[in-house]
Amino acid sequence: MAESDHWHPGAAYLYVLHLDGPALAWEYLRRHPGYRRDWQRRRRHPATAQRWGLRLLENPVLDARDAHPAWFPDHDGVVQVYPDADPPPDAQRFAFWRIPGRKHLIHDGRRLVLATHWAGYCIRLALAPGLEDGMAYAYAVRAAPDPCARCRALVGELDKLMVVTVPVALAGPRPSTTALLELHTLQALDGALAGASLRTVAQVLFGAGAIRHDWHADGALRARVRRLVRRGQTLMCGGYRRLVQLPALEQGRSAARAKRP
Numbered sequence: 001m002a003e004s005d006h007w008h009p010g011a012a013y014l015y016v017l018h019l020d021g022p023a024l025a026w027e028y029l030r031r032h033p034g035y036r037r038d039w040q041r042r043r044r045h046p047a048t049a050q051r052w053g054l055r056l057l058e059n060p061v062l063d064a065r066d067a068h069p070a071w072f073p074d075h076d077g078v079v080q081v082y083p084d085a086d087p088p089p090d091a092q093r094f095a096f097w098r099i100p101g102r103k104h105l106i107h108d109g110r111r112l113v114l115a116t117h118w119a120g121y122c123i124r125l126a127l128a129p130g131l132e133d134g135m136a137y138a139y140a141v142r143a144a145p146d147p148c149a150r151c152r153a154l155v156g157e158l159d160k161l162m163v164v165t166v167p168v169a170l171a172g173p174r175p176s177t178t179a180l181l182e183l184h185t186l187q188a189l190d191g192a193l194a195g196a197s198l199r200t201v202a203q204v205l206f207g208a209g210a211i212r213h214d215w216h217a218d219g220a221l222r223a224r225v226r227r228l229v230r231r232g233q234t235l236m237c238g239g240y241r242r243l244v245q246l247p248a249l250e251q252g253r254s255a256a257r258a259k260r261p
Contacts, residue, residue: 009190009242021077024182024243026058026064026240053246054071056109077157078113081127087136093135101122113125123160175237184205191229192232199215202221205225
């Protein structure tokens with residue numbers, strides 16, 4: 001198979017540095033050949049989507065900046081908003097246009113979900129049927145053996161809404177080590193899917209100079225690139241589910257054997 005070079009420009013992956021867990025999960029899932037085949041065949045039965053952890057299939061051509069996959073079931077970061085059945089006199093009123101950011105409304109087949117992005121933040125609100133602008137509202141947390149963990153997740157999401165009251169700095173923080181790892185993993189995975197050798201992937205990611213000085217059969221650079229490719233393949237083939245808090249797929253004996261080197 002002839003190698004494609006569409007994955008060579010590193011600048012094309014810079015948006016990955018600002019993605020949260022659910023958005024990263026989509027980046028890995030949309031690269032899965034089986035998922036892409038299901039989309040091309042237009043297998044729109046809910047069971048097909050749920051096999052991938054989605055309510056509805058999403059177009060894999062769209063990256064995380066334009067796609068808004070509806071994960072199933074919801075992860076703890078989705079804020080559920082309901083009409084308040086017994087509001088106090090000073091209750092806050094739902095005001096759609098006061099919610100910050102660039103908004104996207106998605107109907108996932110059962111309800112409206114609002115995804116809004118601003119200044120490197122993203123928040124997802126699941127709007128209950130019957131909720132209207134100007135209504136008093138309440139946030140809901142699912143019951144669980146450890147409800148405190150879900151409450152903390154809810155507080156973390158709502159804290160993002162407070163950021164808009166603070167002036168945005170002109171220069172953002174340096175990318176974290178974790179964010180850079182995801183960028184390199186996705187680029188290495190794309191190289192492997194395009195048929196590139198480990199040496200070619202290393203040259204694209206780290207430059208020709210690194211190849212001249214550090215590329216050896218048992219060298220650290222070769223091992224690093226191999227780990228990036230394997231990590232990308234693992235995340236693409238089901239590992240993405242942990243990024244969006246989905247239940248892990250059941251694994252049999254064949255999966256256990258696949259982990260052996």
